[in-house]
Amino acid sequence: MPLVPTSEIVRAADEARVGAVSFNVIHLETAEALVAAAERTGIPLILQISENCVRYHGSLLPITRAALALAEGSSARVAVHLDHITQHQLVYEGVEAGVSSVMVDASALPYEDNVAMTAELTAWCHERDVYVEAELGEVGGKDGVHAPGVRTDPDEALAYVTATKVDALAVAVGSSHAMRERTAVLDKELIGALHSTLPVPLVLHGSSGVPDDELRRAIAAGMTKINISTHLVSVFTRSIRETLTADPELVDSRKYVRPAREAVTEEAARLLSTLSAKTALPGQYAPATPACG
Numbered sequence: 001m002p003l004v005p006t007s008e009i010v011r012a013a014d015e016a017r018v019g020a021v022s023f024n025v026i027h028l029e030t031a032e033a034l035v036a037a038a039e040r041t042g043i044p045l046i047l048q049i050s051e052n053c054v055r056y057h058g059s060l061l062p063i064t065r066a067a068l069a070l071a072e073g074s075s076a077r078v079a080v081h082l083d084h085i086t087q088h089q090l091v092y093e094g095v096e097a098g099v100s101s102v103m104v105d106a107s108a109l110p111y112e113d114n115v116a117m118t119a120e121l122t123a124w125c126h127e128r129d130v131y132v133e134a135e136l137g138e139v140g141g142k143d144g145v146h147a148p149g150v151r152t153d154p155d156e157a158l159a160y161v162t163a164t165k166v167d168a169l170a171v172a173v174g175s176s177h178a179m180r181e182r183t184a185v186l187d188k189e190l191i192g193a194l195h196s197t198l199p200v201p202l203v204l205h206g207s208s209g210v211p212d213d214e215l216r217r218a219i220a221a222g223m224t225k226i227n228i229s230t231h232l233v234s235v236f237t238r239s240i241r242e243t244l245t246a247d248p249e250l251v252d253s254r255k256y257v258r259p260a261r262e263a264v265t266e267e268a269a270r271l272l273s274t275l276s277a278k279t280a281l282p283g284q285y286a287p288a289t290p291a292c293g
Helices: 006-016 028-041 051-057 061-073 088-097 111-126 154-164 188-197 212-221 230-246 254-275
Strands: 020-024 045-050 078-085 101-104 131-136 168-171 202-204 223-228
Touching (some): 006 020, 006 045, 006 078, 006 131, 006 223, 020 028, 020 078, 020 230, 020 254, 028 045, 028 061, 028 254, 045 051, 045 061, 051 078, 061 078, 061 088, 078 088, 088 111, 101 111, 111 131, 111 154, 131 154, 154 168, 154 188, 168 223, 212 223, 212 254, 223 230, 230 254
Parallel strands (some): 020 223, 045 078, 101 131, 131 168, 168 202, 202 223
């Protein structure tokens, strides 16, 4: 199937009030597992390649081209997105390679510098029909700290979106990157306020630490794009540990990576189905007729 733009997946999910699910690629095996999950469920998926992933592989192009090839060769609707990109050059390389969206991450900069850098790269990307996500507020956990950071203020967020012209905004509402336990409780009231204030879809980073029902409540409150990485990395690693513990003499990596890849496919398929579900939680909204999936 031809590559699907991230914008189409996010727009359809936003209209249907379901999650636009985004899983991070670590290496080829996880990319294969994630695409297989999309094919198994028939639910659209956004593959994300982070700056950390690029750093691990040594350069952007090999892993990005592999993800693009998997997406293009899939029977599912799959988009490829660059995640948490702080360097201009990586934005240029990714867009040239064929990604349809970029998260410009200037969140560590002072507000005015964040606006300036994000606006510059957004204008450049829009000239090339590339969808841009940015972040305002502080989602904890990148440096190992799991405490939520500074929450996103709705009025400041509106000024930011207006100034930068971004297409989607990652907001700080109580989640944290790199959490290994799914115990986070989100500020649904703030999500609702942000959703009603902003003209663009909301993005939740650090979703690995958020339980399924809490993610569904967040979507009901107005969250759209849901990013998950650490949880699936843990599934992959746990499977490898179990296989090698059961057979310490194994030397052929294919024999322990294959079951790990399948374990990720199963969990990714479960999450895709859960987060695209239209059934309302008690006391929540009645979802609209689906426009995707």
